[in-house]
Amino acid sequence: MTAYTTKELMVVALARELRDGDLAMTGATSDVPVAACLLAQQLHAPNLTLILPSGVVNPAPGRLYRSASDGRWIEGAEAIGSGYDLFELSENGRLDVMFYGGVQIDRHGNINLTRVGNFRGPGLANISFAVVAKRICLYSMAHNRRTFVERVEYLTAPGHLEGGASRREQGIATEGPVFCITPLAALGFTPDTRELTVRSVHPGVDAEQVIENTGFELPQPPPWPETPPPSSQEMHVLREVVDRTGILREG
Amino acid sequence: MATRASKLRSMVEALAPVQDGCTLAVGGLWFHNKPMAALRELIRRGVRELTLIAPPPSSFDSDLLIGAGAVKDAYLAHVSFEHLGLAPNFRGAVERGLIRLHECDEATLLGGFMATVEGLPSHAITSLKATEHLRTSPLIQRAGEGMVAAPALRPEVAILHAQEADEYGNVRCLGTPFADPLLAKTAGQVIVTVDRLISNGDIRSDPHRTTIPGYLVEAVVEAPFGAHPCSSQGRYPHDEAHFREYVAASQRPETYAAYLRKYVYGCRSHEDYLRLVEPPREAA
Numbered sequence: 180m181t182a183y184t185t186k187e188l189m190v191v192a193l194a195r196e197l198r199d200g201d202l203a204m205t206g207a208t209s210d211v212p213v214a215a216c217l218l219a220q221q222l223h224a225p226n227l228t229l230i231l232p233s234g235v236v237n238p239a240p241g242r243l244y245r246s247a248s249d250g251r252w253i254e255g256a257e258a259i260g261s262g263y264d265l266f267e268l269s270e271n272g273r274l275d276v277m278f279y280g281g282v283q284i285d286r287h288g289n290i291n292l293t294r295v296g297n298f299r300g301p302g303l304a305n306i307s308f309a310v311v312a313k314r315i316c317l318y319s320m321a322h323n324r325r326t327f328v329e330r331v332e333y334l335t336a337p338g339h340l341e342g343g344a345s346r347r348e349q350g351i352a353t354e355g356p357v358f359c360i361t362p363l364a365a366l367g368f369t370p371d372t373r374e375l376t377v378r379s380v381h382p383g384v385d386a387e388q389v390i391e392n393t394g395f396e397l398p399q400p401p402p403w404p405e406t407p408p409p410s411s412q413e414m415h416v417l418r419e420v421v422d423r424t425g426i427l428r429e430g
Numbered sequence: 431m432a433t434r435a436s437k438l439r440s441m442v443e444a445l446a447p448v449q450d451g452c453t454l455a456v457g458g459l460w461f462h463n464k465p466m467a468a469l470r471e472l473i474r475r476g477v478r479e480l481t482l483i484a485p486p487p488s489s490f491d492s493d494l495l496i497g498a499g500a501v502k503d504a505y506l507a508h509v510s511f512e513h514l515g516l517a518p519n520f521r522g523a524v525e526r527g528l529i530r531l532h533e534c535d536e537a538t539l540l541g542g543f544m545a546t547v548e549g550l551p552s553h554a555i556t557s558l559k560a561t562e563h564l565r566t567s568p569l570i571q572r573a574g575e576g577m578v579a580a581p582a583l584r585p586e587v588a589i590l591h592a593q594e595a596d597e598y599g600n601v602r603c604l605g606t607p608f609a610d611p612l613l614a615k616t617a618g619q620v621i622v623t624v625d626r627l628i629s630n631g632d633i634r635s636d637p638h639r640t641t642i643p644g645y646l647v648e649a650v651v652e653a654p655f656g657a658h659p660c661s662s663q664g665r666y667p668h669d670e671a672h673f674r675e676y677v678a679a680s681q682r683p684e685t686y687a688a689y690l691r692k693y694v695y696g697c698r699s700h701e702d703y704l705r706l707v708e709p710p711r712e713a714a
Contacts, residue, residue, distance in 0.1 A: 207460070207487060208513045232487065233459060233606040245513040248460045248487065250605040250663025262485060262609030266540040270557050292508075293533070293562070299524040301510035301517070304486035305536040307557035337560045349560040350576055 183409050185362045186427040187417060188381055189318065190214040191409040192365050196316060196358045199224040203276040204268065204308065206232050207301070209247040210426060211318050211360070212278035217243075217421045222413065230268070232304070234260030243426040269307035272353070277312035280319055283331045286374050286395045288317060288338030288356030291331035302335070309336035315356040322361035324394035327375075339373035346373075363389050365406050374398045379406040436597040437650050441471050441700060444621050444649035447587050448472055451502075453481040455583075455617055457590035457610040458660065460512055461489040461668050463603070465591035465623045467656035467700040473498040474694055482506070483585050485609035486536040490660055490673065493517040496529060497680065498690060505542075505583065507534045514673050518680035533567055540609060542569075542583030543616040552579035588617030591657045592642070593665050595624045599647030600633045600640050605663020607641045614646040621649045623656040625665050653700050658707060672707065 183191075193215035197203065201224065205212045209232075216229040217240045230236050233248040239255030253259060268274050282300040283291035292303045309315060315338070319326055338356045340346055346355050359366040359375060367378045376398050380389055386401035409417070417427070445468060448454055458464040469491055479502040484492050486507035493509065495501050497519030509520040523529045534542075541553035554573050558564045564578065573579040590613065593604040601622050603610060614620045622642070627650070633640060656662070659672035679689035697703040 207508065207510060210513070233462070233608060235606060246460065246462075246668070247512070248462055248606070249667065250462060250661050251667060253605055253663065259606050261607050262540055262612055263544075265536065266544065269536055270555065297525050299521045302506070302508040302533070303535060304508035306561055306563055307535070307537050307555075310557050310559050334560070334562045340560055346560075351559050 183414055184428050185381070186211060187414070188406065188409060189360045189362065190218060190417065190427060191413045192406055193316060193318065193358070193360045194218040194222065197224050197227055197276065199226050201227045201275040202230070202273060203227060203278075204230045204232070204274055204312070205247055205278050206304065207247060208280065209278060210243055210245060212316070213247060214243055214417070214421055214427060218413070218417055221416045221420055230260065234262070234264055236260060240421045242424045243422050245426060265305070269305055269311060272311045272313075274308060274312040276314050276316060277308040278316050278318060279309065279336060281317070281326065283328050284317055284319060284326060284359070285328050285331045285338070287340060287342045288315070288359065288368060288373070288375060289331045289334055289340065290317075290336040290338060291333045292335045293333045295332050306336050309338075310351050310353065312353060314354050317356050317359035319359070319361050322363040322389070323392045327392070328394040339368065342373040343371065363392065364403075369398050372398065377403045379404045381406045382408050434598065437599045437644070437647060438597040438627070439649040439651055441468060441651050441653065444651045445471055445475070447619050448477060450477060451479045452477075453483065453584070453586045455483040455585035455588040455613050456488070456491045457485070457588060457613050458491065459485055459606070459608045460487045460510075461660040461673065462663055463591050463605060463608070463610070464489070464491040464657050464660040465589045466491065466658060466660055467653040467703070468589050468621065468623050468651070469495060470694050470697070470703065471700070473500055473690075474697075483539070483583060485613070486534070486539050489517060490676070493519045496520050496523045497686060498694065501529050503530045503532065505532045505534050505539065507536060507539060511673055511677060514670065515677060518677055519686075532569060533563055534569065535563055538567070538569055538580045539583065540612065541580030543609065543612045545580065545582035546584050546616045547612065550582065552581045554579050583616065585613070585617040587619045587621065588613045589621045589623070590614065591623045591662060593624060593662055594626050594628045595622055595650045596628055596630045596633045596644070597650060598630060599644035599650050600630070601642035601647065602628075602633075602639050603641040604665065611642050614642045619648045620646055621651065622647055623651045623653040625654050625656060625662050627652045655704055656700065669708070
């Protein structure tokens, strides 16, 4: 079996959630979602379109840059949109998938990037995508009680709000968060109450570790299945086509 | 024969319209295509009480202006150094109430620019629902069932950085233009710094590549590496080592003051600054 880093495992697990034909967009600090989209294009989703936050459409795989808006993504890309194109995307519902991280992510997948107590976070460039994108995939490089909380202190972008049908009741027609990948586990949402629930724990992580590091009670207790490790084909394409310089191996 | 007027200006001449209390928009996104040579010149000149507007993802530009005490009001959405972490002076100024932050997001900023472009008092938005921004921002106007509106944003001056322009203000963005063409139509006066001046013949040889036409531009300033330490997309990448130095220096007031002394106040001009920093590697 091929060795892999936690980031590589997260990329592979996230790539498996993406569908052929998806129109996907990423935000800041997005090495995991960008790599997942580029990997999915090579494996099962050749018709996925990736738009970077600078408006670059379908950057060529080959290597990754840490800044999602880096100018070097332009070489070999298919098109460069402008700020106006992003405004259009954030209003008309064309987007299938948006990725969000959070300073806080709560039980119902709501996102806080703005403030916690007196701490001022980076803020969010685009709230609208959380409303208009058909699906949201969440990711966090920190799985701990500071990040995964019962309730966000400031609602920067809507997940499933109070859970249940509350998103629809607020006039939001899209699905909202469907998936969340962390260094410890892959999580989904319960179909009725819309709570984060563990789908699988990563190899080498025990269930107790996930419970201890999550700031709310998980709706479904263990045992949980293990996240299927990357296949040799997934790892081959990831390292030889998507991330030749090994950004995801540096941590 | 009548002579067409050149818009080529020195940095000092071009920046004259940016007076204390001015509403200033800065182009680019994150730490890319930012008119840093111009912003350093403004700080050196001691400009105060700016109302700063930046397109939704902003970074070093806002952080430096705020850190240097040049900003009173700010219309900003996201400010960070992306994978390099938080924007320390933006964060500190908000936490300590040193600036008045008008929380924005993409829809409020770009919608506000578009309202101005369209000659409307506001731009309707349907995509902001159920958030704290919607509930608490004084910027957001109600506009009927399921709809809000972003008020028109009208910066007095916009400063942009692009890679090439001719002396008549015809600009080529070799990287992402992002919101710069929109800002150029929104601002009262548009100042563009460029890494390289090209001829009007070059512009005419390939007009498809003109991203901002000259009639929108008041002044062009030739400033090689004028975005440094930010990137100038298509010419040179951002200087990550410099950002690390900046973020580290921002941790204490003394070290931050030393940073400003070394890289801003200690330089008489952009040419002086370039002698101080490692020249960025040009793209082939």
